[in-house]
Amino acid sequence: MWLSIFKQWVMYGFILFIITVALAIFSIITYTSDGSKNNSRRVFESSLWNALQLQLQSYRFLNYLIELDQQAPSLNGEAFFRYDVLMSRVDLLRKGEIGELIRNFEGGRTTRLLNIINGEMELLSFQLSKIEAGDYSYLPALVERVKSVDTQINEFVTLVNKGSNDYISDQHKTLQKNLDTIQLLSIILLACLLGLGFFTIKGLVQLKRVFKLNSNLNDNIQAVHEDKAQMLTFINQETRPPINAILGIASTLNSPETPKNTKALAKHIEESGNQLLQIIEMLSDLALIDAKKLALTPTIEPLKSSIEDCLILFESQMARKNLQSIVYIDPNLPAFVCLDLIRTKEIIVALLQNAINHTPTGSISLQVRPSASGAPVIPLPAGTKEVSVMQIALRDTGQGMTDELQQNLRINPSLPMQQEGPLPSKVGLSLALCHKLVYLMKGEMHFSCAPQKGCEFWVDIPFYVSDTGPIIEQHKPPQCPDNTQALLIETDAQLAKVISLQLATMNISVTVSKEGSMQDNRHCNLVILGNTASFERDGHDALQQWKNRSCPVMSYHPLAINYSDFQVKPLHFPITQSQLEAHIITLFANKKPLQGSTKND
Numbered sequence: 001m002w003l004s005i006f007k008q009w010v011m012y013g014f015i016l017f018i019i020t021v022a023l024a025i026f027s028i029i030t031y032t033s034d035g036s037k038n039n040s041r042r043v044f045e046s047s048l049w050n051a052l053q054l055q056l057q058s059y060r061f062l063n064y065l066i067e068l069d070q071q072a073p074s075l076n077g078e079a080f081f082r083y084d085v086l087m088s089r090v091d092l093l094r095k096g097e098i099g100e101l102i103r104n105f106e107g108g109r110t111t112r113l114l115n116i117i118n119g120e121m122e123l124l125s126f127q128l129s130k131i132e133a134g135d136y137s138y139l140p141a142l143v144e145r146v147k148s149v150d151t152q153i154n155e156f157v158t159l160v161n162k163g164s165n166d167y168i169s170d171q172h173k174t175l176q177k178n179l180d181t182i183q184l185l186s187i188i189l190l191a192c193l194l195g196l197g198f199f200t201i202k203g204l205v206q207l208k209r210v211f212k213l214n215s216n217l218n219d220n221i222q223a224v225h226e227d228k229a230q231m232l233t234f235i236n237q238e239t240r241p242p243i244n245a246i247l248g249i250a251s252t253l254n255s256p257e258t259p260k261n262t263k264a265l266a267k268h269i270e271e272s273g274n275q276l277l278q279i280i281e282m283l284s285d286l287a288l289i290d291a292k293k294l295a296l297t298p299t300i301e302p303l304k305s306s307i308e309d310c311l312i313l314f315e316s317q318m319a320r321k322n323l324q325s326i327v328y329i330d331p332n333l334p335a336f337v338c339l340d341l342i343r344t345k346e347i348i349v350a351l352l353q354n355a356i357n358h359t360p361t362g363s364i365s366l367q368v369r370p371s372a373s374g375a376p377v378i379p380l381p382a383g384t385k386e387v388s389v390m391q392i393a394l395r396d397t398g399q400g401m402t403d404e405l406q407q408n409l410r411i412n413p414s415l416p417m418q419q420e421g422p423l424p425s426k427v428g429l430s431l432a433l434c435h436k437l438v439y440l441m442k443g444e445m446h447f448s449c450a451p452q453k454g455c456e457f458w459v460d461i462p463f464y465v466s467d468t469g470p471i472i473e474q475h476k477p478p479q480c481p482d483n484t485q486a487l488l489i490e491t492d493a494q495l496a497k498v499i500s501l502q503l504a505t506m507n508i509s510v511t512v513s514k515e516g517s518m519q520d521n522r523h524c525n526l527v528i529l530g531n532t533a534s535f536e537r538d539g540h541d542a543l544q545q546w547k548n549r550s551c552p553v554m555s556y557h558p559l560a561i562n563y564s565d566f567q568v569k570p571l572h573f574p575i576t577q578s579q580l581e582a583h584i585i586t587l588f589a590n591k592k593p594l595q596g597s598t599k600n601d
Contacts, residue, residue: 008204015197022193026186047098051160054089054117058153061086062146068131068139079132083124090118105163113156120149225291232287236280247273271316278349282433285346286424289436296340296441298381298464303337304329304577307368310348311574317356318573323364324531324556325574326498330369331477331505338384338464343437344392350434351394351457357428358455359398365498367393371460376442384464389443395456395494400449409447413439434459477505478581480588485523489513490530499528502580526587529555529568543568552587 061082068079093102093114103111124145127138250270288294311327318325348366355364371391378387401409408426421439424432438445438459449455486508490496493514500510508526527546529535535557546553547566555561556571569583 011200011204015193015200018196019190019193022186022189026182047093047101048161048164050089050092050098051157054086054093055153055157057086057089058146058150062143062150065139065143065146068136077132079128083121083128087118087121090114090121094118101167102160102163105167106159110156110159110163113152113159117149117152117156120145120152222291225287226293229284229287229291229293232280232284236284240277240280243273243277267316274313279429282346282350282429286429286433286436289421289433289440294440296343298338298340300336300338300466301341302335303333303368304335306341306345307348307366308574308576308578310345310352311366311576313349314352314356315574318364321356321359322361323356323359323573324362324492324495325364325366326495326502327366327574327576328368328498328501329577330367332370333368333390334465336466337390338381338466339461340441343441344461347434347437347459347461348392348394350430350437351392351459353430354428354434355394355396355398355455358401359396362397362454363492363495364394364396365494367391367395367498367501369393373444373460376462378442378462381464383466385467386465387462388465389460389462391458391460393456393458395454397454397492397494400451400453400455406447406449409435409445411435412444414444477577478585478588479507480525480584482507484508484525484588486510486526486528487513487524488528488530489532490528491515491533492531495530499530499575502575502577505577506581506584508584523549524551527551527553528571529553529557529560531557535559539563554583 064079064082093099102114124142127142127145130138131142247270250267250273285294307329308327311325314325352364352366369391371389373389373391375387375389380387405427408422409431411422413421421436422432426432427435435445438461441461443459443461445457445459447455447457484507486503488496488499488503488510490499490512491514496512496514500512503510511524513532536559539559540563543553543560543563543566552569553560553566554569554571556573556575560568561570569587571579571583
């Protein structure tokens, strides 16, 4: 409101400024008109004065010739000097502004007289040169010629005087007319400015009405969003019973008495039903976010099992595409966290769905770790002491995203002049919901992509740290004896990195065979056999050597799991910490000390 009032005062000040400038311009125009009048007067006075000077100098020259001492042997150039003074007056009348002014007097008669006077004066120079030489016989004729020119000079002065008076009179009339025109234009311009001020004030009043109308329209749009949210909630309520019935039938078909092919069909029906429920929930949440009706409900939940369950939801879908998945939860995070875990799961599910869609083959890794970002300033619920931030990082080895999709995702609603979020039609339903949920939870979303090399998303989500006793304790993985060594044979760098992190939490040092070579049979306490192209060539000998050394082997390689001569503990995707911890406890149960509790797993 104060900004609108400020803008109005700015507009009023601007109008006042225009009026002030206009008045100043009118004053300058008037002053310039007066200056033009003074300049015309100066030219007029100069023309009249120079004409009189011509007459005066002609009299002086004539008197000089009459009173000339004829006994002097030489005049020493005095006669020519007086002659030049006279001719200079003629030149002043012929050139410049004075000459241009005189040419218009009396239809050009002044110009003709001045030319005659100039011609007659030019003829005197020959006789004057003889007199300067001491020959005074030419003096009477020279005096007579000067006297004859006097008539033309008198007539010229009379015409100049008359023409100057007519000219200054006309000039005064013209200037007065121009001044009247300027004053009239000034009045018109002032009236226009007043009209502009009137219409501006009227426009501001109209703008105020538009703002009010816009506010009402926003309220109407909000009401539309609320109606949409209610409609989708109604759809959700109406579609859940039949979908639950389908899921119930699928569960019945999935009983032990059902043939295998029927079990696969039932599993697929169950998975499709869950996806349909997930889509409906996404649409409902998007509508609630747009209507600003989605309320976050922080609850205290176990972090590890909740995150691992998200990957298990997509186990069948990733198995059909032969995608290998793995998850790692940093042990520095609390075992129990206080946040809206339902919305956090939706974010992870959306990122996983996007990764599966863009990854035809390869691996998907999920890491949950403490974030280096500062915690946002948000109210603390009851029973919490501080706010921390965890980072959810998901990486795939797929095809990457198109530039257009990336550009639509680079929207930060917390910045000024930004949209609220990307449109589902531009980035897809899952990513649109993920983006809006992240910023609704006061978090941040970043990503990087490379063509044919995959994408990595990292999302910072704030969570609350409880101030009650056992809930804030961190999860303690089982600890193997010191100097426990593991050999990891894996060509996928991302899988190797995450497995190494998982084993490191259990005090196991990992040596990675980056090329997937089976020749690296150094002494170790554990072997994890992953993706390698050399198993068919060297796998039998390597397994036999590990068997002879009584070195346990875990593997997710299909040929190694089905190897009959040596019992290999199978690993199944998604590879979780819970799965690895269970195997480690079994393998090293008789070796002291094993520390850590798994009652929360």
